[in-house]
Amino acid sequence: MALLLVLAVPHAQSASFEFWSSHSGPMAQAVRQLCAGFNAAQKQHQVRCVTPGSYEQTMQKTIAAYRAAQQPALVEIYDVGTLDMMLSGAIVPVHQLMAAHGYHVDWQDYLPAIRSYYTDAKGQFDSLPFNVSTAVLYLNTSRLQQAGINTLPATWSELEQAARQLRAAGQTCPLVSDFNPWILLEQVSTIEGAPLADQDNGHRSLATHYLFDQGLHLRFMQQVQRWHQQHLLVEAAATRTGRHTLAFTTGECAMLLDSTSAWHAVARSGLPGLAVLPLPVHAGSARHNSVPGGASLWVMKGFDDQVYAAVAAFIAYLQQPQNQRLLVRQTGYLPVTRQVAAQIMDDAGHYPASVVAGIHSLDANAGQPGVGPRLGFFPQLRLAWTEQVQTALAGQQDMASALAKARRRGDALLQRFRLTYAPADSPAPQR
């Protein structure tokens, strides 16, 4: 890699760089297409697109590569890695890169939910939102009609009612979920404006404690536990295939909580009467925007100006509306700018139904844009939550004590994270 860069220098102005991303299936294909498109559209720069593995593996390899001075110039990092990247000291903020290379990007055009998630304290983008997804509700309307349900569920109690009727009509699995905290904890809470942690979900400064062991999330999870006991909500592991998306597409389950990006797996199955809705809210609550999941692109430090010029050109290429639309149409990921979102809504018939529902969900507006959680050691909090919720579902403890334990573990994680990133010469933050 370093050698290649040295070789590239004599041809002034032209440069090639590596871009790491982490996909398989339709998204991998879209990325390949965008890379090839960029290389074909101009002769000056060359992007080499590499897939190191899953989101987690890309993160691990980026860290290892950076420590060995072998990092790629551009890398796709998943949402929960955002805070680590921001604090890494290893990146060039994308707004700075674009400005330095003479690109006038209208950053204000990015959807508010995305802007609030990916910008720093000054409202500047540190990374480029690339593939944004959010959670939606997939429905098998022909099953719903057979069970006598003609209005699609918009609230959690309507969803419960629908599940009850489906069950009564002989559907053994009315609603399926993989019990991923990404949906049940993060999306559901943010949509109703309930932060998971203090400091505005960690956006104002590093969060100090979690808040999810009471109020909305506790009530919701108690409800979830009841649905689970009554077999209205079935865990993916208890279905024939063990996977929630497949459990829905094979007709075993009539309703599914999943990402907008599950669209292709769902659409490919040719399920008749498919409908996609934003996640429900509780009756009477205002609907806030959901959390933008997925990943963003980070520009790594350690390259010369020619390489950065090439990276900036590639980013400008990705930002072009037609390239955003290409990605959305092929993958079920969401547009990132208002302009493209509006174009898609005007032409909704040509885009995945999950995208339309996803835009509604991500762009819902109840005054202030809600901010998704951006918290330290968050993957471990997800594991702690899963661990405790599983034991509650198995009947070994009640939901309140499960969430209280997950919260305690989470608080310790937040505290360790703050200590890890406290300036070396400052006193440790108060315990």
Added chain:
Amino acid sequence: MDTRPAFPARWFPLLLAAPQMLIVFLFFLWPAVKAIAWSFYLVRPFGNGSRFVGLDNYLRILTDDGFYASLRATLVFTAGSTLLAVTLALALAACLELDVRAKRLLRSIFIWPYAVAGVVVGIVLKVLINPVTGLLAFLNHLWPGLWAPHLAGQQAMLVLIAAFAWTQVPLNFILFSAALQRIPADLTGAAAIDGAGPWRRFMDIQLPMIAPALLLAGVLNVIEAFTHGFGLVDALTQGGPGRSTAILAYQIYSDGFIGLDLSGSSALSVILMLFIVALTVLQLRFFRQGAGRW
């Protein structure tokens, strides 16, 4: 005359050993040293700073319920899979010492599972243990909810133990077969003439004579379970349900590579390292005594 090989220069043998020494240093010693160093710091993943915290990482781990859950899981997993793997392999090897048909074929078949990676075993098992379509799904027809390895920790652990033991049987089987074949046929033959049945011959002659092989297999299995149970756990349970199958090796991976908590994960691996060192010392001591007796 001195028959020991003579080298022209003192550095030459060292040069020959150098590649191996380099590999051991780079891939075994250096990471171990690094892990010990990191375990006293809070390390930022990208290396842009760290904070010395003394024994804090260890204290935190030793006062954490989760650690003891992991430790318990590790012990149950290790003891269970070692016991099962040794017993099964012993039974198979002993049976092949009797007069059975297709001995050679069976002998090679019993070795096959050794070639299957832990992750593959995990994926195949995931299908086999499915509560709706898997092998034990009939239990749920007898009593709904009886077979639910995704909710019941003990069931998940049983599956893991069975799966890991399955991967360990072949090596044990080779060890035991070889040891059994080293027993002089005169001994078993004489015992048979004296009227000792197969069980009696096994208990009184064969078993005592292959005791060193049993011990060796036990040692290898325990270390293997401590360090390499991870691929199987990752593919099958991800440490769940609850923390019932989060063995230490998996916890280290999950804290360090998923959670990016390099210091906590380093401290945990130092603890695991200490366990293994203690275990090895104990076993070597056993071996020395054993070598004198047998």
